[in-house]
Amino acid sequence: MGMYAALGKMEITHKLFDEMPERDVVSWNGLISSYAGHGSFDDAITVFKRMSKESNLKPDESTIVSTLSACSALKNLEVGEGIHRYVVVTEFEMSVKIGNALVDMFCKCGRIDEGRELFERSPVKDVVLWTAMMNGYVQFNRFDEALELFRCMQTDGIRPDNFVLVSLLKGCAQTGALEQGKWIHGYIDENRVTVDRVVGTALVDMYAKCGCIESALEVFYETKERDTASWTSLIYGLTMNGMSGRAMDLYYEMESVGVRLDDITFVAVLTACNHCGFVEEGRRVFYSMTKVHKIQPKAEHYSCLIDLLSRAGLLEEAEEVIDEMRNESDESLVPLYCSLLSAAHTFVRMGI
DNA sequence: GTAGGGTTAG
Numbered sequence: 001m002g003m004y005a006a007l008g009k010m011e012i013t014h015k016l017f018d019e020m021p022e023r024d025v026v027s028w029n030g031l032i033s034s035y036a037g038h039g040s041f042d043d044a045i046t047v048f049k050r051m052s053k054e055s056n057l058k059p060d061e062s063t064i065v066s067t068l069s070a071c072s073a074l075k076n077l078e079v080g081e082g083i084h085r086y087v088v089v090t091e092f093e094m095s096v097k098i099g100n101a102l103v104d105m106f107c108k109c110g111r112i113d114e115g116r117e118l119f120e121r122s123p124v125k126d127v128v129l130w131t132a133m134m135n136g137y138v139q140f141n142r143f144d145e146a147l148e149l150f151r152c153m154q155t156d157g158i159r160p161d162n163f164v165l166v167s168l169l170k171g172c173a174q175t176g177a178l179e180q181g182k183w184i185h186g187y188i189d190e191n192r193v194t195v196d197r198v199v200g201t202a203l204v205d206m207y208a209k210c211g212c213i214e215s216a217l218e219v220f221y222e223t224k225e226r227d228t229a230s231w232t233s234l235i236y237g238l239t240m241n242g243m244s245g246r247a248m249d250l251y252y253e254m255e256s257v258g259v260r261l262d263d264i265t266f267v268a269v270l271t272a273c274n275h276c277g278f279v280e281e282g283r284r285v286f287y288s289m290t291k292v293h294k295i296q297p298k299a300e301h302y303s304c305l306i307d308l309l310s311r312a313g314l315l316e317e318a319e320e321v322i323d324e325m326r327n328e329s330d331e332s333l334v335p336l337y338c339s340l341l342s343a344a345h346t347f348v349r350m351g352i
Numbered sequence: 353g354t355a356g357g358g359t360t361a362g
Contacts, residue, residue, distance in 0.1 A: 069353065097353050100353050100354070126354095128353060129353095132354050161354090161355090164354090164355080165355085167355060197356080201357060202356045203356090205357065228357080229356055229357040230357075232357045232358085233357040234357090236359095262357095265357085267357095268357075268358070271359050274359075300358070303359060303360060304360075336360095338360080338362085
């Protein structure tokens with residue numbers, strides 16, 4: 001079972017699990033943590049619930065941590081709180097890992113202040129705990145508190161690692177805090193922090209969102225490790241800084257170099273087309289999603305295309321595109337009709 | 353166990 005789980009063959013793993021004559025904590029945990037590890041968070045939680053119902057076994061540390069991580073990812077506060085109660089009631093040994101996972105779960109579910117309470121009560125505060133707490137503040141637009149926490153962390157003698165720096169850079173990008181962002185960049189250089197693809201992307205994004213597109217370009221070209229997200233953040237950044245032509249160049253370069261494109265890349269590229277009114281190119285890009293890249297366009301892609309067509313005055317074509325998505329729910333069609341109508345409205349106002 | 357990239361309209 002372990003072997004299949006490691007290979008990600010979850011169907012076989014689950015089947016073997018069901019066929020087992022007896023199951024101990026280790027086998028339940030094996031199934032839960034491999035589901036969580038492969039991103040099947042729903043399944044992880046389902047199995048956890050089944051374990052509580054069907055067996056008299058008590059979950060161990062690793063089962064609790066895996067399930068909590070699934071709760072974090074799915075923002076499932078109900079199950080997360082249940083586990084918290086279980087830990088309190090049974091006086092389960094609150095290990096560092098469990099404490100960290102609980103704080104992370106509360107923060108991701110938006111219960112920042114509850115997370116902070118647990119954070120304060122935690123006798124051991126490692127860098128993971130500090131990061132989880134800082135992420136919570138950043139995620140919910142409380143960047144000041146994240147910065148304050150960062151200062152406390154340094155006073156406590158904890159060295160910031162990549163995770164901490166990325167979290168802060170994201171906060172800078174969100175709030176346009178260029179000076180803080182530059183300071184972090186300086187810290188990275190001075191302390192020889194490895195600029196991996198995640199740090200690189202966070203820097204590019206921070207500079208672009210703070211309006212320093214030149215610095216964003218510089219970081220991008222200096223960073224050796226680049227992936228889909230790095231390219232996408234620059235494409236989007238160029239667009240937001242009024243350089244959509246250059247964003248398109250980057251997109252063509254990305255294709256020719258052979259970097260994988262994903263759905264977010266296409267949102268960025270279609271947005272670039274929209275900004276400079278490249279109808280022909282936008283159409284081509286949109287249809288290449290399915291034909292070349294085997295990516296199923298989502299509502300946001302249709303939305304970009306419809307917007308592009310409507311603004312160009314091609315209202316009938318835009319309507320045809322909406323008709324193409326008839327199989328979608330009515331709810332998801334609403335924003336599409338909105339862009340169509342708003343474009344139509346503009347034309348009416350202009351007397352066209 | 354903790355990090356990065358997401359359209360549009362009003």
